[in-house]
Amino acid sequence: xxxxxxxxxxxSALLTFYRVIKGPTVFDRIAAADSIGIMFLLILVLLSLYxxxxxxxxxxxxYALLLFVDVLIMAKFFGH
Amino acid sequence: xxxxxxxxxxxxxxxxxxxxxTKLHIGSKCLTGGGISVxxxxxxxxxxxxxxxxxxxxxxxxxxxxxxxxxxxxRASYYSKSGSIAERSHLxxxxxxxxxxGGLL
Numbered sequence: 019x020x021x022x023x024x025x026x027x028x029x030s031a032l033l034t035f036y037r038v039i040k041g042p043t044v045f046d047r048i049a050a051a052d053s054i055g056i057m058f059l060l061i062l063v064l065l066s067l068y069x070x071x072x073x074x075x076x077x078x079x080x081y082a083l084l085l086f087v088d089v090l091i092m093a094k095f096f097g098h
Numbered sequence: 099x100x101x102x103x104x105x106x107x108x109x110x111x112x113x114x115x116x117x118x119x120t121k122l123h124i125g126s127k128c129l130t131g132g133g134i135s136v137x138x139x140x141x142x143x144x145x146x147x148x149x150x151x152x153x154x155x156x157x158x159x160x161x162x163x164x165x166x167x168x169x170x171x172x173r174a175s176y177y178s179k180s181g182s183i184a185e186r187s188h189l190x191x192x193x194x195x196x197x198x199x200g201g202l203l
Binding site: 067082 | 129153156174175
């Protein structure tokens with residue numbers, strides 16, 4: 019059950035990567051990279067459920083924080 | 099399974115839509131809905147413990163951070179000079195155009 023969900027999310031992240039490569043503007047690429055980051059965050063949570071390791075959740079919290087700061091800084095940098 | 103369905107909808111929208119603002123719309127809403135439903139499923143699977151407290155912390159952070167990043171991206175793309183997305187996209191009504199020369203950003 020968990021494997022099916024992980025495979026579906028990986029497939030959608032792989033299809034979203036097409037938009038990162040072939041985006042018309044910079045902001046399309048930033049939005050697609052943000053969505054790929056959130057998908058990998060949820061893959062990390064599901065892997066911690068699959069391997070029975072609780073330490074992966076802390077990694078997921080730090081990853082969400084870094085993703086937030088990252089996208090804000092990229093939007094501020096490319097906006098001018 | 100519901101969250102996985104939301105992620106597939108996000109991917110299809112991200113590939114099919116050609117306008118930027120529709121892409122940002124589906125990246126904001128469907129991604130938040132899919133993440134919240136997946137994390138709520140994991141919480142209901144594991145029961146109440148410190149584990150589910152950390153997962154609910156991730157849910158709260160996802161709710162706070164995703165609209166903020168979408169708003170920042172839309173604002174930066176509107177005010178950018180080189181991109182000029184606002185002239186090329188299919189906007190019906192553009193109320194922010196009068197304020198554009200005021201130097202808000």
